Amino acid sequence: MPARKSRTHEKMSAPLVEQTSADLVPGTRSLAELRSAAAGCQACDLWKMATQTVFGEGPKTAAIMFVGEQPGDLEDRSGHPFVGPAGKLFDRALEEAGIQRSEVYVTNVVKHFKWAAAERGKRRIHKKPRYSEIAACRPWLDAEMAAIKPRIVVCLGASSAQALLGKDFRVTRDRGKLIHSDLDPHVLATVHPSSILRAQDEESRRSQMRAFIEDLRQVVRAANKTSKS
Ligand code: URA
Numbered sequence: 001m002p003a004r005k006s007r008t009h010e011k012m013s014a015p016l017v018e019q020t021s022a023d024l025v026p027g028t029r030s031l032a033e034l035r036s037a038a039a040g041c042q043a044c045d046l047w048k049m050a051t052q053t054v055f056g057e058g059p060k061t062a063a064i065m066f067v068g069e070q071p072g073d074l075e076d077r078s079g080h081p082f083v084g085p086a087g088k089l090f091d092r093a094l095e096e097a098g099i100q101r102s103e104v105y106v107t108n109v110v111k112h113f114k115w116a117a118a119e120r121g122k123r124r125i126h127k128k129p130r131y132s133e134i135a136a137c138r139p140w141l142d143a144e145m146a147a148i149k150p151r152i153v154v155c156l157g158a159s160s161a162q163a164l165l166g167k168d169f170r171v172t173r174d175r176g177k178l179i180h181s182d183l184d185p186h187v188l189a190t191v192h193p194s195s196i197l198r199a200q201d202e203e204s205r206r207s208q209m210r211a212f213i214e215d216l217r218q219v220v221r222a223a224n225k226t227s228k229s
Helices: 006-012 031-038 073-078 085-097 132-146 158-165 191-198 202-225
Strands: 063-069 105-108 115-117 124-125 152-156 186-190
Touching: 006 124, 031 132, 063 132, 063 158, 063 202, 073 085, 073 124, 085 191, 085 202, 105 132, 132 158, 152 202, 158 186, 186 202
Parallel strands: 063 105, 063 152, 152 186
Antiparallel strands: 115 124
């Protein structure tokens, strides 16, 4: 009878990413077909706690694609990206920068809400996705990029920036700069709108908002310079 593998051995020999959504992604550039396939994604365990997959939204002709981290509580309930408090702030900043939300594509690196129950009450507290969860979800983001072919991809916050530009990328150091990466489109990273909501006081919230709007204006300038392939 063959010796049973020890649990430690199983753990050590397990690949970092056991499964990704790659096998589930249909070979299509239709956003509707991609969205419908993603609705049944179980490539990592996050679907078990989430209400639904929150796929990206926006027109296929979008020149700018914004990529956040993962849906929050309201996004999970409604099925739409960036509709909660961070989304409202994002909308205000877009407007100030002269960007119409209806003309851009908005998505996340992870498409299920990762949360833990609050110690007291019924609140669902956001939990940062793990590397393996981001990797499992990545084929959906790649499919969105292939379908849209944006002129510029904008990472909102460190999770998104590090997923697309590498773990050494620092938003604090390189925000607002156009990065020429291995990805076809140009990439620019800025802060996550929820970081502005967490500002210590009104004055710092205002100055963080101004800096965010300035990064978004930079996005417009960059998008106007590059051509859509
Ligand atoms: N934060 C994100 O990163 N994405 C959302 O869709 C909402 C909040």
